[in-house]
Amino acid sequence: MHKSFRFYLQLGFTLLVCAFLIVPIVLSMLAGITDNFFIGLSSGFTGRWIAQVWDTYQVTIWRSIAIALACLVVTTIAGVPLAYMLARHNGGNSRLARAIEELLMMPVAVPGLATALALIMAYGQYREFRGSLLFILVGHVLFTLPFMVRPVLAVMQSSQLSVLEEAAASLGAGLMQRFFGIVIPNVFSGILAGALMVVTLSIGEFNITWMLHTPLTMTLPVGLADSYASMRLEVGSAYTLIFFVMIIPLLIAMQWVTHTTRSRVRL
Template sequence: MIHKRGPLFWLQLGFTLFVCAFLIVPVILSILAGVTNNYFTGISSGFTLRWVVEVWTGYSDTIFLSLWIAIVCLACTLVLGVPAAYVLAKRQTALTRAIEELMVMPVAIPGLATALALIVAYGGLSGFRTSWAFILVGHVLFTLPFMVRSVLAVLSAIDLQTLEEGAASLGAGFWTRFFTVVLPNCRTGILAGALMVVTLSVGEFNMTWLLHTPLTKTLPVGLADAYASLRLEVGSAYTLVFFLMIVPLLIALQWFSRPRSRAHAKPESEG
């Protein structure tokens, strides 16, 4: 029996398509502007990769710096965030809940305020202030709560105490339990947190705008400079380069975050 779709279905479908178009069309137009000879003339002026080459020639250092900071930021949040989430999941007390809420403060506070606080506290350290590590500290502060919350959500959903007690009864020490029981069971949370950390670090602008120096421009800062001081085609080409870099990264992280399907059992032989 064929179920007939009513007016409500078509209304919901139309609204969904409208929202998708509202979000996607500006991105498509921006990308097209980066591969046309003249934005004001439009597609009729012809396609070219000249602006993309110009962006890569003049701003490739900002792209590699953003990737490097994002990778190091991910490493820092893994080393700090996963053990922190483990402790918070193991000890559900008023103190740990207060610590958990305090860790979210960098997300609630505007990035400009956090950047200003870092400049006031550590701006006097000239070597540190002018290095990419200064930006890294801000990114770690901003992204660490996302890693902790993602891992904590998974650890809170499983019976962690029973799993550890079972491993301990078989003679597993603390580190063995942590690496062979805890980490595999919170793998999905770690990968989800990694997805957010990398994407947020690569695209973070507000905090980085105050923390950067002329020698430590990241990709979003370079993108803002391209739109502000160069031709619109160059800025749009910069957006295209950004998408070409971030989309495969998102797809890869999404693929790694999928649970692996078990091998199908072999069919029983007929007796």
């Protein structure tokens, strides 16, 4: 069957949009391994900019990873039971469930700078807390918690958890036994999808972190902005290259988990 002109037109438009988005990223990554970006690729390739970034900013990379993992622990401990509670309240359709969901989405709906400013106004007077990584962690948890709750809640609402729980209860299983023995195994794909999203968003979060950080609590995205502002373009681009090396595997894993979850739901 011959493909129509309309198909090729749509394909061309799609490829054009993809090129528009991808080409600047590729150029930025190439700048990080080019000896002199303004001369071009003819200047030769080098790894000294990556080495310089690692020597200068490696602490921000490890700090971002630590905050992301801590954020994952907190959002998992708080988000999974919260999603379970929302699912139990008439499948998340009760007024209470809707109100809680709306409150959860507020840090996502409002600008990150506004959320950070609110945290500073509320807790900025506690100097030790204000200057610690814990302060940034609170901002990250507020921002990423909905991205843990939503996937878990979606899996709970699409599965037959209520039937399985009733069967387990009839056999004498208590609430905690049902939660850890029935609920957690059945929603693990949702937890994994939420975990990948939380880690990805936490590592790349800039707006909240920029307002909350101090010179001693600078994270990877803030360091990236600092490198572009205070050093050579090649250094900032090398920093971008390191950032993409960290993020792209997480994005691929998140895409795979989402596809797997949808396939299971259809079955």
